[in-house]
Amino acid sequence: MNAPIPDTVISSVRAQAYTIPTDAPEADGTFAWESTTLVVAEVDAGGETGIGYTYTDACAALLIREALAEAVEGCDAFDVRAACLAMQKRVRNIGRAGVAATAISALDCALWDVKAKLLDVPLARLLGAMRESVPIYGSGGFTTYTNARLKQQLSGWVVDDGCRWVKIKIGSAPERDPKRVHAAREAIGEAGLFVDANGAFTEKEASHYANVFKDFGVLWFEEPVSSDDLCGLNAVRSAVRAPMQIAAGEYGFTLDYFRRMLDARAVDVLQADASRCGGITGFLNVAALCEAYHVPLSAHCAPALHLHVACAAPQLVHQEWFYDHVRIEAMLFDGAPRADGGAITPDLSRSGCGLELRRADAQVYAV
Numbered sequence: 001m002n003a004p005i006p007d008t009v010i011s012s013v014r015a016q017a018y019t020i021p022t023d024a025p026e027a028d029g030t031f032a033w034e035s036t037t038l039v040v041a042e043v044d045a046g047g048e049t050g051i052g053y054t055y056t057d058a059c060a061a062l063l064i065r066e067a068l069a070e071a072v073e074g075c076d077a078f079d080v081r082a083a084c085l086a087m088q089k090r091v092r093n094i095g096r097a098g099v100a101a102t103a104i105s106a107l108d109c110a111l112w113d114v115k116a117k118l119l120d121v122p123l124a125r126l127l128g129a130m131r132e133s134v135p136i137y138g139s140g141g142f143t144t145y146t147n148a149r150l151k152q153q154l155s156g157w158v159v160d161d162g163c164r165w166v167k168i169k170i171g172s173a174p175e176r177d178p179k180r181v182h183a184a185r186e187a188i189g190e191a192g193l194f195v196d197a198n199g200a201f202t203e204k205e206a207s208h209y210a211n212v213f214k215d216f217g218v219l220w221f222e223e224p225v226s227s228d229d230l231c232g233l234n235a236v237r238s239a240v241r242a243p244m245q246i247a248a249g250e251y252g253f254t255l256d257y258f259r260r261m262l263d264a265r266a267v268d269v270l271q272a273d274a275s276r277c278g279g280i281t282g283f284l285n286v287a288a289l290c291e292a293y294h295v296p297l298s299a300h301c302a303p304a305l306h307l308h309v310a311c312a313a314p315q316l317v318h319q320e321w322f323y324d325h326v327r328i329e330a331m332l333f334d335g336a337p338r339a340d341g342g343a344i345t346p347d348l349s350r351s352g353c354g355l356e357l358r359r360a361d362a363q364v365y366a367v
């Protein structure tokens, strides 16, 4: 006899923001911060609870509780695409990008998590994995760091975690960058070196520094100019020679944004962030675009959130192992991945995304 079909209607939605101080001041080419805000979304359906999250402003929690909850409650938890469409429609008049996209992303991840839990399978299996583990690159190297701290962090990723590549921030005081890049190269030996300017340079400056960095074997120049300047990205991309690659895409909130970036031939590698671009659903959509345009995809930040979808995404080359998020995810989530041999691997003995919020530990940071 078949088992009875469980009631899989989404019965409730919750969200909570947490602001966690950094362990030291952090900055990049265009921004400085001393705390990070995590917004956690939860959905209940059929006796299971799904969890998702995003790094954004605390107001996203309010948007989830007040607007998005109303859109998805009553949807069937198995019909994630229908719930996504309901969320997109709900935010039409406030704008789909920005904070709304981060809120939708967190909730979309929670919807996929609860569906996998209802089916009692790991999310990677529900999505259909094409790799068992995901290569990571160590990412941090903030412009606030001394060169000694920079070298210690980078060599830790290479020696202890087995990372094949590491990334540092540049651009806040460009005159210091050649020395910082040199220090990074000294710390990591033959490993791949990436730099990220977070849009700090003009097109001319970016071409100049690309020329300087190539002597240190820099393989990846991220956001050499503003991501909104697609012509500028394309120009810098045309000016630099292989093996240096131009990357951008972290501020993509909608599929149209990524299509425009690819149409403009602005990047060698597209970056996407599931905590901004529409969650698991959005990330898979971007991965399909990358397949159609024959462009590799790299997952931006939030490694624990990406782990399962990164196993399932065609064209994915690596996941960013971002210092601040790795620290927060290890602190607040049971089941957060650990770096081993330069990769992270889902625990297939856990259903869903495998993450559980440590509520007591998180409560201290509740907004």
Ligand SMILES: [Mg+2]
Pocket (backbone or CB within 6 Å): 196, 198, 222, 223, 250
């Ligand atoms: Mg970046």
